[in-house]
Amino acid sequence: MNGLPVLGAGGWGTALAVNAARNGPVRLWARRADFARTLAEQRVNAAYLPGVTLPAGLEVTAHLGEAITDAPFALVVVPSVGVPDLLAALPRDLGVVLCAKGLAPDGGQLSVLARQLGFTRVAVLSGPNHAEEIGRGLPAATVVASRDGGFARSVQAALMTPGLRVYTSDDETGVELGGVLKNVMAVAAGLVDGLNLGDNAKSALITRGLREMNRYLTALGAREETVYGLSGLGDLVATATSRHSRNRAAGEAIARGEHPGQGGKVVEGLRTAGLLDAWAAAHGHDLPIVRAVAHVTRGEWTPGDGVARLMEREAKPEQH
Ligand SMILES: NC(=O)C1=CN([C@@H]2O[C@H](COP(=O)(O)OP(=O)(O)OC[C@H]3O[C@@H](n4cnc5c(N)ncnc54)[C@H](O)[C@@H]3O)[C@@H](O)[C@H]2O)C=CC1
Numbered sequence: 446m447n448g449l450p451v452l453g454a455g456g457w458g459t460a461l462a463v464n465a466a467r468n469g470p471v472r473l474w475a476r477r478a479d480f481a482r483t484l485a486e487q488r489v490n491a492a493y494l495p496g497v498t499l500p501a502g503l504e505v506t507a508h509l510g511e512a513i514t515d516a517p518f519a520l521v522v523v524p525s526v527g528v529p530d531l532l533a534a535l536p537r538d539l540g541v542v543l544c545a546k547g548l549a550p551d552g553g554q555l556s557v558l559a560r561q562l563g564f565t566r567v568a569v570l571s572g573p574n575h576a577e578e579i580g581r582g583l584p585a586a587t588v589v590a591s592r593d594g595g596f597a598r599s600v601q602a603a604l605m606t607p608g609l610r611v612y613t614s615d616d617e618t619g620v621e622l623g624g625v626l627k628n629v630m631a632v633a634a635g636l637v638d639g640l641n642l643g644d645n646a647k648s649a650l651i652t653r654g655l656r657e658m659n660r661y662l663t664a665l666g667a668r669e670e671t672v673y674g675l676s677g678l679g680d681l682v683a684t685a686t687s688r689h690s691r692n693r694a695a696g697e698a699i700a701r702g703e704h705p706g707q708g709g710k711v712v713e714g715l716r717t718a719g720l721l722d723a724w725a726a727a728h729g730h731d732l733p734i735v736r737a738v739a740h741v742t743r744g745e746w747t748p749g750d751g752v753a754r755l756m757e758r759e760a761k762p763e764q765h
């Protein structure tokens with residue numbers, strides 16, 4: 446086997462693999478052998494990305510060693526909970542492109558964890574990128590960020606296609622955390638939708654959510670221009686307003702008193718809200734929307750309580 450390794454055969458891994466196969470061979474790794482066999486035989490990922498045919502240059506394997514042999518780098522596209530174990534199983538001289546939009550178990554960045562584990566070529570990939578649209582080849586743009594500019598450009602070359610415009614950045618923290626935070630804001634946007642609070646409320650939520658993202662990201666060293674780029678504002682808009690978003694749909698379900706599960710597909714914002722709320726409490730940061738989402742998703746506040754607490758905060762200038 447040869448080609449670009451894409452590790453994780455959910456919706457996003459499959460869409461990235463289909464896109465990269467326009468440039469050359471791709472090896473898609475699925476954790477479960479029976480699932481890998483089904484994908485290889487049916488040439489479609491009916492469970493996570495229905496309606497998208499797997500092209501001929503895309504091979505599927507459940508053997509991790511086979512998937513990465515002789516490859517300079519791999520895309521890591523499993524949900525954030527699975528990233529630590531997968532990284533631990535990879536050789537440290539492999540470049541890793543972290544594509545999950547979630548946090549490490551300690552609430553820190555997955556890119557920081559990768560470096561702690563001994564990886565030296567680390568990049569993050571994030572942007573307004575619904576798998577359902579990229580899998581179909583609809584036009585989209587994304588960002589690959591790495592401290593190592595040469596590595597970012599290699600990843601850019603592997604993923605840039607007529608359907609996907611890939612920009613580079615050296616602001617790893619900004620690009621990574623934009624995608625993490627916007628998921629929580631999308632859950633909040635779903636709560637607004639499910640409660641039928643209207644367009645003004647949704648717009649206020651998105652705008653104040655962006656302000657909250659800006660406070661958190663810049664406190665952690667991100668550049669403000671990154672917050673207003675594709676991986677920040679771009680992905681916030683894409684997710685908070687999308688019929689595809691599982692995070693938005695989970696918020697909507699909670700507001701209606703239903704279970705937030707999305708048919709076995711990962712909803713990163715639910716886990717992230719709790720981790721970020723704990724981080725904010727421990728470090729004296731004010732993240733009111735994150736706090737409301739964490740309390741509502743844990744069932745400690747009703748969705749109505751969450752809205753009331755946000756509306757009743759102290760009066761202040763817009764810039765604060
Ligand atoms: N779906 C999308 O449009 C996009 C998703 N992402 C991010 O990509 C990451 C993966 O999401 P999706 O592919 O959408 O998820 P998904 O819910 O479509 O599929 C998850 C896949 O990961 C596998 N998996 C679950 N736990 C695992 C583990 N511990 N080790 C290995 N494999 C495991 C599942 O079997 C499944 O194949 C998430 O962090 C998500 O936020 C980022 C951009 C777009």
Ligand SMILES: O=C(CO)COP(=O)(O)O
Pocket residue numbers: 546572573574575576628631680683684689690691692693711712713
């Ligand atoms: O990250 C995404 C789009 O950029 C996908 O969002 P959801 O996980 O909410 O579906």
